[in-house]
Amino acid sequence: MGLKVLPPDINAGLYRxxxxxxxxxxxxxxxxxxxxxxxxxxxxxxxxxDGHFKDLFDFxxxxxxxxxxxxxxEKLIQAGALDRLGPHRAAMMASLDDxxxxxxxxxxxxxFGQGDMFGVLxxxxxxxxxxxxxxxxxxxxxxxxxxxxxxxxxxxxxxxxAYLKELNKYTSCRLKDATPTRRDQSVTLSGLVIAARVxxxxxxxxxxxxTLDDRSGRMEVMLFxxxxxxxxxxxxxxxxxxxxxxxxxxxxxxxLKMSAREVLDIGEAREKFARSLSISIxxxxxxxQFFERFSSIIEPHRAGTVPVxxxxxxxxxRARLALGAEWRVTPNDALLDDLKQLLGKGQVELxxx
Numbered sequence: 001m002g003l004k005v006l007p008p009d010i011n012a013g014l015y016r017x018x019x020x021x022x023x024x025x026x027x028x029x030x031x032x033x034x035x036x037x038x039x040x041x042x043x044x045x046x047x048x049x050d051g052h053f054k055d056l057f058d059f060x061x062x063x064x065x066x067x068x069x070x071x072x073x074e075k076l077i078q079a080g081a082l083d084r085l086g087p088h089r090a091a092m093m094a095s096l097d098d099x100x101x102x103x104x105x106x107x108x109x110x111x112f113g114q115g116d117m118f119g120v121l122x123x124x125x126x127x128x129x130x131x132x133x134x135x136x137x138x139x140x141x142x143x144x145x146x147x148x149x150x151x152x153x154x155x156x157x158x159x160x161x162a163y164l165k166e167l168n169k170y171t172s173c174r175l176k177d178a179t180p181t182r183r184d185q186s187v188t189l190s191g192l193v194i195a196a197r198v199x200x201x202x203x204x205x206x207x208x209x210x211t212l213d214d215r216s217g218r219m220e221v222m223l224f225x226x227x228x229x230x231x232x233x234x235x236x237x238x239x240x241x242x243x244x245x246x247x248x249x250x251x252x253x254x255x256l257k258m259s260a261r262e263v264l265d266i267g268e269a270r271e272k273f274a275r276s277l278s279i280s281i282x283x284x285x286x287x288x289q290f291f292e293r294f295s296s297i298i299e300p301h302r303a304g305t306v307p308v309x310x311x312x313x314x315x316x317x318r319a320r321l322a323l324g325a326e327w328r329v330t331p332n333d334a335l336l337d338d339l340k341q342l343l344g345k346g347q348v349e350l351x352x353x
Contacts, residue, residue, distance in 0.1 A: 007155055008032060008081040010059070011052040015040045032150050034075040039068040055085050056092050057131055060103035070100055078146030080156060087132055089143055094133035139337075158215045160192050163240055163266065167214075169352045170242045170269050176217035178256055181247045186261060188244040190214060190269075196235040198228070208235050212243065220250065221258045231263040242269040267332035270350060276307045277331050279339060280347040283314035297338045304330030309351075 004024040006012070008031070012020060015030040015037055029040050046053075046062045053059040059082070060073070076082050077092050086092040138146075140162060147155050160167070172178075172187040181187055191212030198208050208223030208231075221243055223231060234241060242264045250257040264272065298308070306329055310321040329335060331350060339348045 005155075007083065008076075008079050008151075009084060010043055010076065010081050011047065011084060013081070014044065027151075027155070029076075029081060032075055032079045032081065033152065034150065035072050035079075039072050042067040053085055055131075056082060056095060057099045057102055059085060060096075060099040061106045065100060065103060070096060073100075075150050078143075079150040080143075080147060088137040089146070090135050090138045091132045094135045095131065098131070098133075158192070158213075159238075160190075160214055160240060163190075164214075166270075166350065167240075167242070170273050174216040175212065175214045175219050178217075178219065178247050178258075180249055180256065183246060185246065186244050187247055188242060189219065189247075189258065190240065190242045191219070193235070193237050193239045193241060194218070196237050198232070198235065208232065210235055210241075212241065219247075219256055219258055220253075221245070221260050223260045223263070227260050227263070231260070234263050234265055240266045242266070267330055270331045271305045273352060274306050274331060274350045275353050276309050276351045277329060278309050278311065278349045278351050279343065280311045280313065281343060283312070285343065293342060297335065297342060298327065298329060301329040301332065301335040302327060304328050306331050306350075 004022075006020070006024050006026045008027040008029050010029065013026050013029045015028060017028040017031070018026050020026050029035060029043070030037060042064050046064075050062060053062065073082075073096060074093065077089050077096070080089070082092055083089070086095070140157060141159060144154050144157050144159055147153070167190045170188060171190045173189070175189055175191060178187065178189060189212065191214040193210050194213045196208070196210040198206055200206050205225065206228055208228040210221050210223075212219050212221055223235070228235075243258065243260050244262040245258045245260040247256055247258050249255075307325075308323040308327055308329055310323065312319050312321060336348055
């Protein structure tokens with residue numbers, strides 16, 4: 001409908017959804033699971049009384065922590081409602097205990113008429129920044145899962161975003177661009193499984209049904225007899241799958257549906273389509289423990305089909321080292337994530353023909 005929806009925000013939101021001065025819809029704080037109307041009334045009353053909250057420490061110091069407990073604040077962080085109060089969600093979650101403790105000291109000091117002697121409400125940004133725990137930001141998967149847990153949906157992103165460039169190598173088109181095919185034709189589509197079930201028809205035959213979502217659209221995929229027997233273990237919510245089959249009109253819902261012939265999870269698709277796994281290593285990254293860490297990451301994923309090429313760079317030279325056939329890997333997410341954590345995101349890449 002062309003409406004702009006803003007994430008939940010304790011400095012702009014109300015219990016219910018509302019519209020701000022720009023015409024954008026502000027997500028209702030009351031729609032966050034685990035946050036009741038009482039705590040929200042307490043938060044809004046504090047905001048109306050003394051203005052917008054400046055940071056997590058200011059927020060904890062100004063609310064009644066008996067009415068807004070730590071568990072509620074955790075839900076607010078996961079939902080993104082405190083995003084404007086700190087560097088990132090991981091830092092705020094790791095700093096929450098300190099913020100609650102500081103707020104308790106502040107309230108105790110106020111009770112004795114000593115004011116803000118502990119500096120909880122400091123307005124110097126650099127001082128506030130130093131209060132936060134120095135921890136790395138959550139990977140996208142973690143903060144998106146937090147949104148789904150608290151909001152029931154992915155709001156600021158989608159798990160498939162990290163795979164889109166890669167999935168273009170495997171698929172015929174995005175879900176929104178799919179069209180009906182002839183019986184002898186097959187197209188390849190991909191998406192996140194957002195629903196999956198197996199049902200038994202009146203005739204006693206079993207049918208697998210799953211819904212794929214690639215953020216451009218959704219499609220229901222049917223797995224009949226042989227396909228269901230072969231791929232039943234892949235019918236699982238939250239998997240990213242690559243599916244080949246026939247697309248046809250769905251008379252029931254007026255959209256399109258697919259009859260699956262082949263189903264691959266993301267690791268199997270990489271094995272089928274990737275030419276090699278490319279790993280770049282700088283001379284400066286190598287220390288006494290490097291090769292031990294490097295081999296311990298690759299070891300559990302050996303016996304795959306994808307060759308590994310190591311590109312070694314030093315100031316005066318660059319070389320490609322092709323690892324032996326016994327080091328061919330299955331390039332699943334665990335392997336790629338661990339290598340990126342060791343070397344850097346831009347130094348690990350799948351190569352395609």
